[in-house]
Amino acid sequence: MAEVSLKGEQRVFMTGNEVCAWAAVAAKADIMYGYPITPQNEIMHYWTRLAPKHGKRFLQTEDEISAGFTTLGGVMSGRKAFTATAGPGNVLMQESAGMAEMMRIPIVYIIQQRGGPSTATVIYAQQETTLTTFGGNGEGHRIVYSTANHQELFDYTIKAFDAAWTYRFPTFVLGDGYQAKMREPLTLYDPDERGLELVKPQAMLGDTEKPERESKHLRNTYNTEDELYEVVMKNQHDWDKMAKEVVEWDAKGCEDADIILLTHGIVSRAALTAYNQLRAQGKKVGYFRPITVRPFPGEQLKDACKGAKKLFVAESAYGQLMKLVQHEIFGSTIEIVPMLRPGVGITTEEIIEEYNKL
Amino acid sequence: MQELTENNVLQPAIPSSWDEATKPHKFCPGCGHGIILKCLGEAIDELGIKDKMVFGCDIGCSLLAWDFFDVDSVQTHHGRTTPVITGMKRANTDIIGVAYMGDGGGYAIGSQHLFNAAVRGEKITIILCNNCNYGMTGGQMAPTTLPGMKTETTPYGRDVEQTGHPTKGPEMVAAVAPEGAYIARGTISNPRQLKGFIKKALQNQMEGNGISFVECLSSCPTNWRTNAKQTWEFVEKDMAEYFKVGELRTSQAKEG
Numbered sequence: 001m002a003e004v005s006l007k008g009e010q011r012v013f014m015t016g017n018e019v020c021a022w023a024a025v026a027a028k029a030d031i032m033y034g035y036p037i038t039p040q041n042e043i044m045h046y047w048t049r050l051a052p053k054h055g056k057r058f059l060q061t062e063d064e065i066s067a068g069f070t071t072l073g074g075v076m077s078g079r080k081a082f083t084a085t086a087g088p089g090n091v092l093m094q095e096s097a098g099m100a101e102m103m104r105i106p107i108v109y110i111i112q113q114r115g116g117p118s119t120a121t122v123i124y125a126q127q128e129t130t131l132t133t134f135g136g137n138g139e140g141h142r143i144v145y146s147t148a149n150h151q152e153l154f155d156y157t158i159k160a161f162d163a164a165w166t167y168r169f170p171t172f173v174l175g176d177g178y179q180a181k182m183r184e185p186l187t188l189y190d191p192d193e194r195g196l197e198l199v200k201p202q203a204m205l206g207d208t209e210k211p212e213r214e215s216k217h218l219r220n221t222y223n224t225e226d227e228l229y230e231v232v233m234k235n236q237h238d239w240d241k242m243a244k245e246v247v248e249w250d251a252k253g254c255e256d257a258d259i260i261l262l263t264h265g266i267v268s269r270a271a272l273t274a275y276n277q278l279r280a281q282g283k284k285v286g287y288f289r290p291i292t293v294r295p296f297p298g299e300q301l302k303d304a305c306k307g308a309k310k311l312f313v314a315e316s317a318y319g320q321l322m323k324l325v326q327h328e329i330f331g332s333t334i335e336i337v338p339m340l341r342p343g344v345g346i347t348t349e350e351i352i353e354e355y356n357k358l
Numbered sequence: 359m360q361e362l363t364e365n366n367v368l369q370p371a372i373p374s375s376w377d378e379a380t381k382p383h384k385f386c387p388g389c390g391h392g393i394i395l396k397c398l399g400e401a402i403d404e405l406g407i408k409d410k411m412v413f414g415c416d417i418g419c420s421l422l423a424w425d426f427f428d429v430d431s432v433q434t435h436h437g438r439t440t441p442v443i444t445g446m447k448r449a450n451t452d453i454i455g456v457a458y459m460g461d462g463g464g465y466a467i468g469s470q471h472l473f474n475a476a477v478r479g480e481k482i483t484i485i486l487c488n489n490c491n492y493g494m495t496g497g498q499m500a501p502t503t504l505p506g507m508k509t510e511t512t513p514y515g516r517d518v519e520q521t522g523h524p525t526k527g528p529e530m531v532a533a534v535a536p537e538g539a540y541i542a543r544g545t546i547s548n549p550r551q552l553k554g555f556i557k558k559a560l561q562n563q564m565e566g567n568g569i570s571f572v573e574c575l576s577s578c579p580t581n582w583r584t585n586a587k588q589t590w591e592f593v594e595k596d597m598a599e600y601f602k603v604g605e606l607r608t609s610q611a612k613e614g
Contacts, residue, residue, distance in 0.1 A: 031449050059448050062474035066441040069434065073445020076432065081449060099435055205430040208452035211409035215377075217425045219433040221417075 006190040014186075016179040019150045020084065020110050021046035022188055023157030028198055029108075030079035031057040033070040037089040038122035039177035040112040044084065064089040068096025068107075075100075075107050076218075078203025080161055084110035086177070088119065090128050094135035097170050101141040101235070102220040105204070106164035110157065110173045112180040115343040124177040125343040126265055129320040132172050133294040139232065141239045143171040143246055144294040146265045150184040156291075158191055158198075165199040167242040174293065176316075178266050178345065243295035250289045253279060254304035257286030259337075259358060262301075262313045264290050264321055267346045271314060274351040285355070293321070298328030305334050310358060314339040314346050373399030375408050377428040384422040386493075388589055390546040390576030391419060394487055395426055397544075397553035398456070401560055402429070407454050412446055414439040416459035416468070419493040423458060437468025444471075444480045454563055455482045462492050465501035465525040472527070472571075476535040479568040483559045486527060486571070489578040490597065497581030501525035504600055509581075524600060531571045532606040538568025541607040545575035547594045548603070555605065567609045575601055 004012050006026050014022075020043045024032065032051070034044045048058050061067045067083045074081030085093050090111050100107045113128045115121030134140040143163050145156040157173050164171035191198055207213055222228040250268075252275060254260055263271040268289040275287040288304050290297050305311060311334050315321040318340045326336065339346070339354050372378060376399050385391045402408055411429040415421050417436035424433035434442045443455040464472050464486040472484065491509050492498040498511040502524045506515040532541045540562035544552035552574060559570035575597045579589040 033445060033448075057448060059445075061441065062470050065438065066444075066471055066474070069438040069441035070445030070448065073442040073447075074449035076442070077446045077449040077453065079449040081445070095435060095438070099438075203450075205432055206410075206412040206446055206450060206453040206455075207430075208410055208450060213409075213430075215427070215429050215431070217431045219421075219424045220435075221421060221424075221433060 004188060006188055008193070009187050009189045011185060012188055013183055014150070015042060015181055015183050016150055016153050016175060017042035017112070017181070018046045019153045019186060020157055020173070021050055023154045024082060025050055025054055025056070026154070026188070026191055027158040027161040028080060029056065029082055029161060031059070031074045031081045033059045033061055033067045033074065033081065033083050035061050035064045035067045035085070035089060037064070037086050039114055039180040040084045040086045040110065042180070043110060064092035065095060068093040071107050072096050072100060072105050075105050076204040077206055078201050080165070080201050082108040082110065082161070084112070086112045087114040087116055087128070090131055094131065097142065098136035098138050099220055100170035101136065101138050102231070103218055104168040104235070105170065106168050107170045108160045108164050108173070109170065111175065113174065113176040121343060122177065124316065124345060126176060126267065126316040127320065127342060128174070129293060129317055130323070132174050133324070139236060140294060141235050142169050142294055143167070143292065144174050145172070145291060146174045146293045147179065148266050148268050150179065151186040153179060154186055154188065162199045163246055165201055167238070167246070169239065169242065174265065176266055246292060247295045247297045247300070248291035249297035249300050250291060251300065251304050252287040254286035254288060254308065256284055257308050258284045259310045259312055259355065260286035260288050260305060260308045261351065262288050262311055262325060263315065264293055267314055267316060270346050270348045270351055273348040274355065277348070277352065278355065293324065296324055296328050301325070302329050302332060305329060305332055308334060310335045310337050312337045312339065312355065312358070314351055316341050316344055316346060318342045373403045375399045375402040375427050375429055377425060380425045383426060385419065386580040388577060388579035388586065389419070390489060390574070390593070391423065391487060393546040393549055394485065394552070394574045394576060395423060397549055397556050398485065399427065400553055401557040404557065405560055405564070407560065407564065410452060410454045412443065412453050412455050414443045414455065414457045416463035418460040418462055418495070420458050420460050420463065420487060437463045437466070437471060439463065440468055440471040440475050440484060443482050444475055447480065447482050451481070454560065457482060457484045459484070459486055460493070461486060461488045461490070461500045461502040461525070461527070465527055472531065473534065476531045476539070476569050476571065479536045479538060481563055481566055481568065483563045483570040484572070485556065485559070486573045487576045488527070488573050488601065489576040491578055491581050493578045493581055497578070504596060526601065528571060528573050528606050531569070535569050535607065538609055539607045540567070540570040540609050542605040543573045543575065543601060543603050545593060545598060545603050546577060547575070547590065558608070562609050565609070573601070575603065
């Protein structure tokens with residue numbers, strides 16, 4: 001692995017998985033728990049190389065269920081703990097995510113999406129969008145950052161720890177196999193040196209530094225419907241309040257656009273290039289990208305769509321982003337034009353080709 | 359401990375690690391959980407480890423212990439108490455972590471966690487209540503249901519040809535755990551011995567030797583549909599005949 005450090009800003013050229021490991025170090029994560037699955041393996045590989053040098057720990061568990069729950073244990077102990085997975089592993093980790101939602105445990109998951117359903121491919125997809133935003137038997141009380149490039153993988157992994165520990169909702173970094181395996185230039189930095197104050201973790205249980213503490217009893221089971229209702233509604237209220245503060249998006253040229261290109265994650269890079277090329281040709285095209293796919297920038301999208309005639313939705317899944325969009329802009333009469341390619345990458349040329357058919 | 363009140367009435371001895379506000383406890387009359395948790399409570403008191411304790415309980419009847427102790431406690435998911443306590447202990451080694459579960463949590467839905475925690479020699483204490491059935495859900499066959507025993511899902515008796523033989527948990531853990539493990543099977547019919555096993559299991563964790571595992575033979579008259587005499591006979595005779603009580607592994611370090 002490259003000899004780099006977080007001292008001073010450093011330009012590096014590395015894979016997305018390596019970036020995630022460095023970002024976790026930069027975010028002052030204490031411990032990672034993980035189970036091998038492609039395409040996220042190198043996050044563990046780099047973390048296990050970096051961890052001893054930075055006084056950090058790693059545990060390889062027996063499966064992703066265990067990886068999720070050991071991570072919850074680490075977080076409850078007051079440590080910044082995280083895990084990483086993909087595909088079927090993401091399915092198994094939703095059980096722990098549900099417990100995190102109910103008990104407000106600030107766990108961080110890094111997801112590098114692969115093809116689905118089932119084992120599918122180890123390469124790439126955006127088919128874990130529904131699972132990552134709404135997995136589990138709950139209400140989707142979580143934060144999901146959908147990254148598009150390596151700088152974002154670094155920035156938003158650091159941000160994910162802060163968001164989780166600030167708002168106490170499970171937080172996901174939603175990448176994909178292309179981002180995981182591809183090499184790209186980016187700038188590594190120490191958040192402290194940039195004046196970014198990282199949120200400090202606190203123990204929920206077993207704070208052995210405070211032997212006189214009152215004992216705490218945490219649970220996720222309730223006796224009556226009313227009792228549960230109170231808890232879920234309080235979490236919903238907190239989530240709604242949080243949503244306004246964490247929601248992020250990017251929009252370009254939507255004010256006078258006839259057609260708006262709507263994408264998330266790495267597909268938005270193809271869309272952005274298409275947008276720039278089409279604008280250069282004088283086409284009235286817009287670009288909109290949710291960075292948080294949960295909470296979704298619904299109001300911002302509605303605003304962006306006001307004058308447009310068509311919303312061109314392109315994704316590497318069969319309508320998972322589109323479903324979120326349809327829900328968020330309910331009531332709008334804008335025509336949705338889908339470009340749905342489950343498990344397949346989408347290029348600038350393909351977007352322009354589809355655009356030209358409109 | 360036991361005190362005489364003004365009227366010379368002997369008060370029941372309640373461990374100081376218990377949370378009195380949540381007593382009487384929520385278990386059925388005749389259930390063995392109370393005896394196991396009393397043994398655990400006394401062991402915590404005697405070792406003076408209340409402030410370091412994290413008590414994790416599983417799903418099933420064991421979850422009713424979520425507010426049983428005046429120690430930091432967490433109720434987890436079915437089978438997932440072992441990884442939660444493992445994760446806590448790995449992140450903060452000063453904790454004394456106890457994972458409390460039933461036979462379903464340990465030997466069925468969470469068996470991969472028990473097995474691998476044992477293989478890795480996780481420095482935690484696992485206490486498992488074996489009552490030969492799934493109690494909370496209404497008395498279905500468990501991994502520990504005895505051959506021929508009637509349950510809701512084996513109404514004509516457990517057929518070992520179809521469902522296999524009862525799981526011998528401590529034997530399995532003893533077979534795979536590295537040196538430093540403490541492994542025993544106690545019974546609620548001998549609380550003095552059971553408390554001794556649990557205490558040693560906690561000490562073994564405090565000394566950082568390895569995994570500590572105690573299975574406790576316990577009773578479930580509600581689902582067994584037994585009276586007091588039959589319940590006791592089943593625990594003392596039928597269960598103890600199949601599940602041998604005693605220590606399977608003691609810490610090498612302590613034996614010197």
